[in-house]
Amino acid sequence: MSARIEPISGRYVHLEIEGRPYRIYFEEAGSGIPLLCLHTAGAHSSQYRHLMCDDAVTDRFRVIAFDLPWHGKSNPPVGWEGEEYKLTSQFYVAAIAAFSQAMELERPVVMGCSMGGRVVVRLAQEQGASLRGVIGLEGSDSPSPWYDNSWLESPEFLRGDFCAALVSGLVAPQSPDEFRWETLWHYYQGGPEVFKGDMHFYRTDSDYARESSTIDTGHCPVYLMTGEYDYSCTPEDTLRTAERIPGAEAIIMAGMGHFPMSENPAAFRDYILPVLAKIADKD
Amino acid sequence: MFECLKDAVAGRPDLQRIGRYMDSSFLLEVGDTPYHVTVKNGHVTAVDTGPFKMRSWDFAIRASKEVWDVFSSDMPPSGYQDLFAMTRYGHASLDGNTAPLLHNLRYVKELLALPRTLRQETSQ
Numbered sequence: 001m002s003a004r005i006e007p008i009s010g011r012y013v014h015l016e017i018e019g020r021p022y023r024i025y026f027e028e029a030g031s032g033i034p035l036l037c038l039h040t041a042g043a044h045s046s047q048y049r050h051l052m053c054d055d056a057v058t059d060r061f062r063v064i065a066f067d068l069p070w071h072g073k074s075n076p077p078v079g080w081e082g083e084e085y086k087l088t089s090q091f092y093v094a095a096i097a098a099f100s101q102a103m104e105l106e107r108p109v110v111m112g113c114s115m116g117g118r119v120v121v122r123l124a125q126e127q128g129a130s131l132r133g134v135i136g137l138e139g140s141d142s143p144s145p146w147y148d149n150s151w152l153e154s155p156e157f158l159r160g161d162f163c164a165a166l167v168s169g170l171v172a173p174q175s176p177d178e179f180r181w182e183t184l185w186h187y188y189q190g191g192p193e194v195f196k197g198d199m200h201f202y203r204t205d206s207d208y209a210r211e212s213s214t215i216d217t218g219h220c221p222v223y224l225m226t227g228e229y230d231y232s233c234t235p236e237d238t239l240r241t242a243e244r245i246p247g248a249e250a251i252i253m254a255g256m257g258h259f260p261m262s263e264n265p266a267a268f269r270d271y272i273l274p275v276l277a278k279i280a281d282k283d
Numbered sequence: 284m285f286e287c288l289k290d291a292v293a294g295r296p297d298l299q300r301i302g303r304y305m306d307s308s309f310l311l312e313v314g315d316t317p318y319h320v321t322v323k324n325g326h327v328t329a330v331d332t333g334p335f336k337m338r339s340w341d342f343a344i345r346a347s348k349e350v351w352d353v354f355s356s357d358m359p360p361s362g363y364q365d366l367f368a369m370t371r372y373g374h375a376s377l378d379g380n381t382a383p384l385l386h387n388l389r390y391v392k393e394l395l396a397l398p399r400t401l402r403q404e405t406s407q
Contacts, residue, residue: 146371156385165388169365173358229361231368
């Protein structure tokens, strides 16, 4: 087998979020319209590696993804050892804004998956004028829990292999084994209780259903793309959200689960390329 | 349906390793037929078929025969591909003390998948 180097580059940026310094890891590839990608709860930016290696995307888009603090190769803040990690809606939005400003992303398209697919609804509502559009993968405007909140107090959330097993059924049966297990490995890698900390945002601090109808999709188009097999953000959750946002487009992806960009990159490509083309052509 | 678990796990050292901390018994109901599964250190030491009179267990997973058949098919439709998909959509129920389940979640999920795995291995 001959060696092959991918076109992705990874670097670190030092910035402040809510007045506190952070060292943030990010990866990027391509040039053109900034396409800022947000990873799922408990995971990291590697989920977008396939998009970053696809010429059909990187010819027109600068695909850029960062690891949230506590995730992947981004540090927790200094003093973390005495704190409990709990992602809030306010901090999540501030982190995205801080990264966008630090990287001087001009009117980016923001695409997030799962909790990232949730927060883009708030971004579209509050900052739509400064965005080229948002894509919510497995996204909806409000929580739709599928297990009891008491489970979050279980010590199992200290363990990555538990977090992986908790979400394993969200990968569609059609997805190739190689990418199923790579997707789950991201959960094995998570720091203790980081996934749980993200659940604070995803399950209790991200109900945007009352405000989502005020999004101006004329300025900021909203695409909601959800896998047929997703029982965390169900197709019904997504369709209901799209009904509340005038002009939003919902796309249900057949044979797909909760992690489209990483669990089945070839199938996801067929769905995402037309959406990206629409955004680029509008521009 | 789940009589196969004991022998199937006996031939799978990797699965035994994944479940090596599990020491529990649980109930799998297929329609009216209850299977009482005992696990010790990752080995399935017994699968007893009911009915039982006040047999104890930690947790119970219950679904109709039709639902388990769909779950065990090669490409289950949405809502049937995983224990939690089935509980979310009301196709299956989960009761009891979930702590041993959560502590050994990958192992138990792989046990539940064994009827499908065995059939696929046979057909290959």
